[in-house]
Structures are given as structure tokens and as C-alpha cells.
Amino acid sequence: MKTIRILLAAVSVLVSQWTFGQNDSIPIYTIMYNQAPEGFDYPLIGFVNNAHGNHKGAQIGFINTNTKAFTGAQVGFVNSIGDYQNGLQVGFVNSTNGPVKGMQVGFVNSSADSVNGTQLGFVNTQEHESTGLQTGFINTSTKKLNGAQVGFVNSNPIEVTGAQIGFVNTTGKLSTLQLGFVNFADSIKKGGIPIGFLSIVKQGGYQAIEVGYNELFPYNLSVKIGIPALYTTINGAFNPDFDDEFAVGAGLGSNIAVGPVFFINPEAYYLYHVHAENSITRASFNFGANLSPRVQFVAGPSVSWIRYADDYDVIDPAFSFYRERFDENDELIVGINAALRIQLSK
Structure with a gap:
């Protein structure tokens, strides 16, 4: 039995190496590499999991990738989604090219679009308007922040209409709350208030x-x-x-x-x-x-x-x-x- 298991593992490795990148329309289940075409919504559990097109279900492995939208859970060391995410990413590095409507939990979490859910990690970044929550050591949001950033350093260059809570908070325009040791804002709107040991507002301060x-x-x-x-x-x-x-x-x-x-x-x-x-x-x-x-x-x-x-x-x-x-x-x-x-x- 032991010899058979070793042979099966070897065959799986060879098959994965031969099929990787050859034909993404063929479902592949091996120990090292799993591949799912669009519509093949079954759990992928292996060292490398690769789903083509839109996918629903689960990916559990060291590297998990999905070329388009993904609904479900990715659990691994590196997780990547090519379009929107509606579910959960748990890993060391989590990346989504579309909006996040669920949760990213990891050391580095990144969204190339909006975050309407939660990013929980050491470094969290998102590149469009956000109505969700970023909790980590460093949080960055490049467009208007309607949600909250909670961390050591929180940064938003446009406008905060939600809240920044941390040791250092920076924003372009403050409309609600900054709570931290050092707060910085280019300008402040009515209703905006920075609370901290050192709060610097360039216009209106x-x-x-x-x-x-x-x-x-x-x-x-x-x-x-x-x-x-x-x-x-x-x-x-x-x-x-x-x-x-x-x-x-x-x-x-x-x-x-x-x-x-x-x-x-x-x-x-x-x-x-x-x-x-x-x-x-x-x-x-x-x-x-x-x-x-x-x-x-x-x-x-x-x-x-x-x-x-x-x-x-x-x-x-x-x-x-x-x-x-x-x-x-x-x-x-x-x-x-x-x-x-x-x-x-x-």
C-alpha cells in the first residue's frame, strides 16, 4: 500500500507539471496542483489551486488563485482573486483586483478597488472609495474613506467621512473623527474633529x-x-x-x-x-x-x-x-x- 501511495503521488506531480498552463478548460485534481474551469464549483484542496473564470466554493492550499470573481473562501499562504471578492481570504498575502465585499485576514491585504467589508492584517491597502473597515498596523486608502481605519498608522489623501483611530492619522479633508497621538489634515469641514496630543490642520486649524x-x-x-x-x-x-x-x-x-x-x-x-x-x-x-x-x-x-x-x-x-x-x-x-x-x- 505504501508503494502504491508513493506511485500515485509521483504520477500526480507529473500530471500537474504536464498540464499546468496547457489547457485551462480541463479539471485537474492532484495532490500538488488542482485546476478548475469556470462552472466547476467544487472545493480545491492542494498545494497550488488555480480556478479559471468565475468560481464559487473553497480553495485551501499554499497558493490559491482565481482569474475572475470568487465567492467563497480562500485559505492559504498566498491568495489572489482577479475580480471581485465576496467571501473570505485568510493567508499571509491576500490580493483582490476588484472590490472586497467580504473579509481579508492576513499579514498583507490588498484590494485594487473598494472595500465594503473588512481588512484585518499588518498592512492593509485599498485603491478606491471604502465603506468598510481596515484594522492593522498600517492602513492606506487612496480615495474617499466612508468607513474606518484602526491601526498604528492610518493614511487617506482624499477625505475621511468615517473615522481614523490610531497613533498617527493623516487625511486630505477631515469631515468626522480622528483619534490618535498625532493627527494631520489638510483641511477640515464642519463636524470634523481631531482628538490627540498633536493635531495639525493646515486650513481651518x-x-x-x-x-x-x-x-x-x-x-x-x-x-x-x-x-x-x-x-x-x-x-x-x-x-x-x-x-x-x-x-x-x-x-x-x-x-x-x-x-x-x-x-x-x-x-x-x-x-x-x-x-x-x-x-x-x-x-x-x-x-x-x-x-x-x-x-x-x-x-x-x-x-x-x-x-x-x-x-x-x-x-x-x-x-x-x-x-x-x-x-x-x-x-x-x-x-x-x-x-x-x-x-x-x-
Whole structure:
């Protein structure tokens, strides 16, 4: 029996080598190579599976190819479909020349058309408008994205009307949501909002440099970047009267317009007292005015919660409207701040 199986395997290999590429209208079933013409919708299970024309069913092997549309499942190391896919591709490399209406799961997933299903892998690419989901380390979509990209790097050069969620998100026009550490958009439409540590919008964004004064630190410098509705502020503060003069931190703010000149400007941020290891959580409710297209003035009350490190001297503000020490480590101070901003964005 063992000898017979070896002979059958050898014959199968020889037949596959002889018939490969000779006549694609002949069904071939061997151990190494399977071939199915159009209309031969039976499962292909082998090392290399090749279906010509439109095909339905399953291909399970190391290399699976289909020259036209495929409905069913391809499971292998390399899977390729010449037209649209309506089903499942699972492999190391999955490629479809037409639209994807099912799912691609692999290390590299590629569609030369739209994705109306899901791409799940390390690298996902699609070349036309998408209403589906890309989830991976790197996701790229070359046309309008109506679906979602979730990954480390998400890229779309045209427009995002769905969502980008990742460490780095880039798009041409933002109409809905970017959520990440770094967000970039050429322009933004009404309803678009980037949320992240650093959000850069070239047209319609907000970038400003601020110098300010408050009851704890007479010298403050901060950078504001994002959009007027929600921006990130990166802060540095200095008080020469403190034993440890410097503090650094970051937070969030918003400019809410009240007419063409005035606006309301709530802000909240966290400061770390560098050497003393104290933490200061600060919230302010500012009122602002546009002095010119580039210059803004803001001022308003603020509340600071100071969490002292163990065995550290109390911080004495220059002034305060209210001050309450709750225990050795916690203190509340109500004060005021004022600042001048130079707006860098148009």
C-alpha cells in the first residue's frame, strides 16, 4: 500500500507539471496542483489551486488563485482573486483586483478597488472609495474613506467621512473623527474633529503661542495646536521665588466664539513641578477678545489643586482669592490668570 501511495503521488506531480498552463478548460485534481474551469464549483484542496473564470466554493492550499470573481473562501499562504471578492481570504498575502465585499485576514491585504467589508492584517491597502473597515498596523486608502481605519498608522489623501483611530492619522479633508497621538489634515469641514496630543490642520486649524501670568507662576509659555473647538496646550512655567523654579505640563482647551470679537476659553491642564515632584492640576474659565486677526487676549479665574510630594515645603502663591489646605499633601488655590496669544494659523 505504501508503494502504491508513493506511485500515485509521483504520477500526480507529473500530471500537474504536464498540464499546468496547457489547457485551462480541463479539471485537474492532484495532490500538488488542482485546476478548475469556470462552472466547476467544487472545493480545491492542494498545494497550488488555480480556478479559471468565475468560481464559487473553497480553495485551501499554499497558493490559491482565481482569474475572475470568487465567492467563497480562500485559505492559504498566498491568495489572489482577479475580480471581485465576496467571501473570505485568510493567508499571509491576500490580493483582490476588484472590490472586497467580504473579509481579508492576513499579514498583507490588498484590494485594487473598494472595500465594503473588512481588512484585518499588518498592512492593509485599498485603491478606491471604502465603506468598510481596515484594522492593522498600517492602513492606506487612496480615495474617499466612508468607513474606518484602526491601526498604528492610518493614511487617506482624499477625505475621511468615517473615522481614523490610531497613533498617527493623516487625511486630505477631515469631515468626522480622528483619534490618535498625532493627527494631520489638510483641511477640515464642519463636524470634523481631531482628538490627540498633536493635531495639525493646515486650513481651518488653530495654532498659537501664548505668554501669560498667574498667581503661582509669573512666567508662562505655552503652545496651542488643534482646532478652535478643541486644541492641545503644551505648557512651561517658571517662578524664580520657588526653590524648584520650573514646571512643565499639557492639557486641553477650547475657543467658543461669542460674536466676531469675543470668545469663551475654558482650559484644563496638568503641571509637573520638575525637581520637587509636586503635581498641579489647573482649570481656568477665561474670557477672550480678538485684538487683531493674529493677536488674542484672555483672562479669567482659575482653580488649582496641588498634590505635594512627601516632605516638601508648601508653595506660596503671589496672591489668592481662596486657599484651603486639606492635609499634608493636598491644597486648593483659587486665583486668576491673564495671557496674550499670537495666532499662527490663518
